Amino acid sequence: MRHSNRQKKPSKPQPSAAPIEVSISHLSIEGRGISHLDGKTLFVRGALPNEQIVARVIAQHKRFDEADTLEVLSASPDRQTPPCHHYDLCGGCDLQHLIPEKALSLKYELVLDQLQRFAQCQPLKTDNAISSSPFHYRRSARVGVNRLQRDQSLVVGFRRRQSSKLVNIDTCLILDKRLERLFELARHYFSEQQDNKTITHIDALLGDNSGALTFRVTRKPSDALKSAMVNLCNDLKLQGWIEDNDGNLVPIENNYSALTYHPSPEVNLNFKPGNFLQVNSQINHALIQLALEWLQPNSDDYLLDLFCGLGNFTLPFAKKVNKAIGVEGMMSMVKQAQDNSESNQINNTLFYCADLSSDISHTPWFKEPITMILLDPPRSGAHTLVSQIASKKAKKILYIACNPAALTRDTQALRAAGYQLSRFTVLDMFPNTSHIESVALFERSK
Template structure:
């Protein structure tokens, strides 16, 4: 079939058939797949082409001619500019259905033998706004005024945010105060890391239950001008108990390896379910505390412990799931690459008087094999990899060990489905439970319970 002639700027009506994994509407213009952000299934939209590729088209909505019942007016005034959220134009029930469906679609594509019925409805929030306890906004200068916010989608244009309705209000109020102080002191900003020295971003984290607030400025240098005065004024912001610098001159990293606390506490105190935690500036501690409690409870239920089991928690982070499982396990061991996270986890175990856990730094699967050699054989293995999923070595190790229960925490439906295609040689998928950790976005986490197949 001869390829169709389409030009950038061309307009045409398009019927949207489904949503893509990034929340974009998908339709077909003369049989060529067309991706249109902010369009919903069942809608007919007047589309203008923004990109032409040999295999697909990209477009934008000029007008919604036929509106889907799931469409709602996004409450954020910059939703159609900002790239932070993707789904505010959908009702929340529709968002939850979408997150369940993208897992089903991924299974159909990569692991068709796993039945769609294994995917449970997504667990959502009663109030799906104001849930983020941490922000990190890049900064730039306009004269002396400091601007901070998020970049317009697929651009270098910074949207100066005074408000963000998915952020805890306290983080936004604190960030606004920091912007004013930096403006008044004319603090240097490094918009171009290769040329400038100064602050790159403002990071603010609030503890949901203690109200402790920590402010970290990500800077190319620790020698900021007027740093003493800056420190003094930031520490006077209500509830700020910790202020420091993260030194980072690598343009590809959000945070550098070195964080220096200049005044106040080294950590902020947070409560997550039944456990107390001291959270450091560079910790990957959950930023949706309410849903983290739901996630850990879901993991606990999947483990179905009787009290006699050994549990291995791989990529354990700050140890939240390990400490939850320790409530009913015989012994729990956790491993992670990040030495600071292991220190945090160990400290939290001691603070909560939990003595049946051991945390160690190292490559998690290597640690697992070492534990087995030492006589610690896990009945339950929990693994929580990053969005790239499991490596082939990790999959092979899990299949060889064959624990009675294997719990996989996924952050990416596509890599989850690809991994399950291999893991199901040794395990049966009991169920997949999606949990909405980041409402208004396309991100979804899932707790997958797998059980060992009968040995031949």
């Protein structure tokens, strides 16, 4: 990985630091332009490869500095005007100044470069990147709510760039269109409520034709505030839930039907507020089809699906294999996955709750005759897990990664255990951001 000094506290540049003119050579894995200044690497937000820009240093570190773009003197042909008028302030997107097709291409190159440089590995086959609609793709989001002390006005929006403070948002181009009026309506309904400071944020989670808003509160809301929540949810045709300080979830009203989505045409999954769903349903469908194509399951196979969630991959695979075993770290998700298996009348699944960062060798599910493994770990990857699953000598392992650095590290471990990286691609799960979703197929070396 390039520079992983995020946890170090930056020193503040001198207030009198003058703007500097620099040339940008390439893009970092975090989506920032890279230049060099006084023998140090300079990461420049808002800059693109092959540009000449004017920048201002905003943070200094021992080995590198950080800067913001002030002016573009010579623009890349891949630069575009950011379509969102909140882009300069909002911290949600960081690549709207780069045309989406080029952004996906650069992401692909960046992951391949990391694999080559740090794992000394190149895939035997690279598939075309899988693109997504660049806007209105996101079906889950956390929207902050805060009442300002100075004038008691209500701010509803996202965190500012490099800040914990909120910026007021009118509308968000990457959110599902069903959430288009969320910000406007929240300000409308909550601004006049005396206890609106009770709400710290709103979590939105959407299925195919249903969805929910969860209001995180610091204390029990008044009847008037609860009524405002109901009005907001009714206007958006969404369910309303309240989450307290202890994480308890209760519905605002009691006439709710199940929240559902289809990961594949033949499987219907129920979910609840707080559950994890892949944020981009278009790419989720493509990802499941890709997994089925690459792993090529048949009726003799035993699939082990690690970090299985609600059964997003487990249940579509269960229709193809002898047995599908899903393992997840949250018991509530395991119970939901079991219920989903039953409601889909799928009888060849087993679901377990386990800490996948610990020793799994003693677990009953790990003793099954596993022939293929699918894992979709969090950003931290699966460092303690890969050496253990490699010992099963499954013929294929499909690794879905949201962090190129973790994938690179875990690729080294899998190759050392006798696997080769046979196939690779990138999917545009998060358009207009620097986040990268990759898929790597590892097969036992002959």
